[in-house]
Amino acid sequence: MNLFKKLFNDEAGVSPIVATLVLVVVAIAGAAAVGTIMGSFSSDVSDSASAGDATSAASTELLIAGSTTVQPVSELLAEAYMADHSGIKVTVQGGGSGAGITSTKLDIIDIGAASKDVDTVNEYPSLQKHQIGGSAVVVITNGVLEGYNTTQSELFAIYDNCTSGKSYYAISGNNFTSATSGTQITVFQRSEASGTEETFAKYLGGDFEDAKDVDESEAIGAVGNAGVLAAVEDTTDSLGFVDFGFAVSSETVTIVGVDGYNDVDEDAVLDCLAGEDTYQEDLTRPLNYLTNGNPSTVEQSFINFAMSPAATEYFEEVGYFSIIDFS
Template sequence: MKSKYKWIIGIIIVIIIALLLVIPGMNVQRMDIVGSTSVQPLAEELADAYDTNHSDIKISVQGGGSGMGIRSTHQGIADIGMSSKELDSSDKQNITEVELGKEGIVIGVNNGNNISDLSSSQIKGIFNGNITNWKEVGGPDQEIHVITREEGSGTRDAFTSLIMDKSDIMSSAIVQSSTESVKQAVSTDPGAIGYMSFAHMSNDVKSLSVDGVQPSEETISNGDYELQRPFLFLIKGKPTGEVNKFLEWVKSPEGTKIIEENKIIPVS
């Protein structure tokens, strides 16, 4: 009989230990952030920093583009959507926008290109196909290879709104699915030109001044560099619960420091 009781007690102890291991995990809440690939690296850093001090929540960040971020927010699939373009009136319905800051769109060329400045009209002419050789804008006698983003990209939408003036990007442009892939394509092609996120710029691509103004944190902040767009978090309805706590932390000095370190100009 004693051995029987020992066996039962052993089973009970195993069950109790299992429950103690499982129950804490059941209390962890998941938060999904989806959308713009330009905003994604910043969102990942914010999420990682927040998770470090909040063991009761796990934040997952996924890209897919601003269009997906907006749709996922409206459909309730994502707790927070990411967008790197201004929302139109239909997109704004029942959506709370939290602006993380302003970010520039950089016109980038290969480091071997001698061009350092282009006017807005020249950029438009290149991207709509009216200018096809670099010699037409003071560069080498070389065919221009236009690199663009996919439809639904917030960077593309912002670029077309700021530069193209209802003109279409040429249909033969090479399409890339992220700002990093645009940068990679430009860095390996002497004839290439593309537009990309200021926050993602590095020395392997040459950034051009536009209408005589070089993109920088200062020129983006004061508005002198006009190719800029917002970085947005989107919430369906009003933020509540853990989402609201996270957003309040994002606006705290700790969150603002991370935003600034990512070359995003924070808003007050």
């Protein structure tokens, strides 16, 4: 499996659900067919109610899909929003940031979610970006590496030298380093295009920064932040990377210090998002909503709610940071 070959090809990173929809949309013409397809999405958060201040809300539905990092907070925001806007149903799906970008561009969904910066000037000029918050990627471990730290160059070597899901490491003082033989650790990565993995790939740099030049890596792929977290939790002496919110939700894994930033907690990440030197800046990233062109009245209403002070508690609940917290 290619470690980061798919990272910068958002259109190749479409989830199975969205990929199927794309094929059907291409094959079947007409708005009626698209409407039928949209109805095939299963709802993770689906209650109905009567539309507060949005017009024509009695039959209004918002479909949000994309980043699995953004998904947990989107689900909480959807529940809270529907409670105050009866008649509007908000459906939330995952699929990865690549899926969120592609399906928004194709008008398959109303709001895309991406846990990465999105170039809406050159690469995706039809999209509008709405930053709702921020977070950070952290390296996690389970087993003998707990309590040790590492660096960007050592992580690069560990992923670069991974064979059949295993990489060698050595202990040097308080740090673990890459090795060519000796003790092995199981190494996990994301199996689909995602903002989490793209952020980590750019941080590693070198060959990983350009997908076209990456040799195939044999780190083990897992789907979504939840999949990587579960894989590390279930595998003693393992290493992976997830969003901060997922890491702190676990009682099994430990966050690894990187590049001298050894006390990685909520304050360190939040202060870094606000511009302070408290964590590795290259591992932080925005949490974005995307719309195809100008948002509709209902889309804008939901986005405004996600960016309001009332929404901060939902970001905090899943370990993320609202735009209100650091803007």
